[in-house]
Amino acid sequence: MLVKKIKHSHAMNVKDASILNVVMFMQPTWIRGSMWTPDNWSVYRQTVxxxxxxxxxxxxxNGxxxxxxxxxxxxxPLLCREAETVDLTIRLVSEHALTWVHRKIFKEVHGRxxxxxxxxxxxxxxxxxxxxxCNHIIGLGPSTTQDDIHNEDF
Known part of the structure; x- marks a missing residue:
């Protein structure tokens, strides 16, 4: 959804040549490419x-x-022993018998x-x-709400 909105936006109306070069690379390679689609790399609506x-x-x-x-x-030999459990793991996951342990803080982050x-x-x-x-919730990048360089909406 997010990538589709950006893809159909005015992202090509970029005035900065360096950003335009990135957009020109991203569009055919990662957005419209046949090898890697946004479903392969986008973390939108993904908990992990x-x-x-x-x-x-x-x-x-290692342990x-x-x-x-x-x-x-x-x-x-370690990888061979690990490979013996793959079928069981797949079956448990598909039967929802294998549960994920989420720490409280990550449940809160995912909820937000x-x-x-x-x-x-x-x-x-x-x-x-x-x-x-998202930046504010995850805690990455600058903490400002206003950014003169990236001030335009997609």
Whole structure:
């Protein structure tokens, strides 16, 4: 939804040449491309937006080996044992028998994000307002509500 709104917006009415170069690259590669569509990379309306799951898995593999920086001949047997559980994990996930543990703070963050996504989809906020609200909730980037460089709405 967000990418579609931006895609059909006046994003091409950019005056800054460096930003125009980025837009000209993004449109055919990531927005309209056939290999990577927004469904592949967009975190819009997704509760998991980080690589924490991969980092946890990596930490678990290192823990089973008893050390980090695993050599090939140590890593391969661990991966083979891990591969034996994939079918069971897939079945448990599809049967909703495998639950996700969410810390309270992340439940609150997700709740706030979903509320502003709903406001955005109801056209109660502009794309710029949405991105600034997400920035505020997640705590990334500058904390200002006004930015002279990025002041236009998509």
């Amino acid at each position: 937006r980080t690589n924490n799951d991969v980092e946890g898995w990596h930490r678990r593999i 089973r080996a008893g050390r980090p920086d695993l050599g090939f001949y140590v890593l391969v 994000l979903f509320k502003i996504w709903e406001k955005y989809e109801d056209d109660d906020m502009t794309t710029t307002q949405l991105l600034r609200a």
